[in-house]
Amino acid sequence: MGELILYDYWRSSAAWRVRLALAAKGLAASHVPISLIAAEQRSPDHLARNPQGLVPVLADGTLLLSQSLAIIEYLEETHPDPPLLPADPAGRALVRSAALIIAADVHPLGNLRVLRWLREELGQDEAAVTAWLHQWMGTGLAALEAFATSHGGRYVYGDRLSLADLCLVPQLYNARRFGLPIADLPRLLAAEAAVFALPWAAGTRPVEPESVK
Numbered sequence: 001m002g003e004l005i006l007y008d009y010w011r012s013s014a015a016w017r018v019r020l021a022l023a024a025k026g027l028a029a030s031h032v033p034i035s036l037i038a039a040e041q042r043s044p045d046h047l048a049r050n051p052q053g054l055v056p057v058l059a060d061g062t063l064l065l066s067q068s069l070a071i072i073e074y075l076e077e078t079h080p081d082p083p084l085l086p087a088d089p090a091g092r093a094l095v096r097s098a099a100l101i102i103a104a105d106v107h108p109l110g111n112l113r114v115l116r117w118l119r120e121e122l123g124q125d126e127a128a129v130t131a132w133l134h135q136w137m138g139t140g141l142a143a144l145e146a147f148a149t150s151h152g153g154r155y156v157y158g159d160r161l162s163l164a165d166l167c168l169v170p171q172l173y174n175a176r177r178f179g180l181p182i183a184d185l186p187r188l189l190a191a192e193a194a195v196f197a198l199p200w201a202a203g204t205r206p207v208e209p210e211s212v213k
């Protein structure tokens with residue numbers, strides 16, 4: 001493995017998943033901020049890293065990887081300990097399905113470019129945008145709560161930290177940010193608390209850079 005560089009944005013929840021995975025595995029990476037409010041994700045330099053114009057991107061030497069779940073699976077395969085996926089195929093499939101509730105079906109609908117499209121191209125006001133966010137975050141988080149009720153323990157799946165928790169934590173941050181009521185998600189809130197009881201977790205939290213304050 002070469003030098004790890006994470007191209008991220010402080011408030012990116014997809015990037016936060018990767019920060020959590022790196023920290024869980026005790027891997028050091030340098031961070032290069034890509035300002036989404038300054039549209040740096042669509043700069044020629046960043047498009048050369050990721051033609052989608054999104055963060056995160058992880059560089060491992062000359063290898064450039066995008067898509068947070070693919071990045072985390074790469075880290076899992078190159079650094080299996082501690083594991084973020086269960087050992088058995090059924091457990092692995094269940095954890096991936098929980099992670100994808102967030103990563104495939106909730107998060108993309110609240111992404112910056114989608115919200116901008118709603119506001120700027122479809123002329124929706126802030127009340128409509130908030131209603132959109134609450135609808136899709138609420139639906140997905142309720143499904144994940146049901147998953148955790150069936151399969152969870154200390155964490156979203158069983159009693160070991162997994163990829164599912166790495167997707168949950170940033171999405172709960174987004175839910176609070178956009179004012180979605182989450183008190184009716186006790187299993188998810190307990191799993192979030194279990195993550196932040198881990199000694200390395202707090203250091204992954206989003207920190208607003210001085211320059212944008």
Ligand SMILES: N[C@@H](CCC(=O)N[C@@H](CS)C(=O)NCC(=O)O)C(=O)O
Binds near residue numbers: 013015055056068
């Ligand atoms: N499925 C991608 C999603 C990446 C993504 O949507 N990143 C957001 C930040 S969380 C982004 O770069 N948004 C920029 C934009 O919308 O222009 C992943 O998991 O990495």
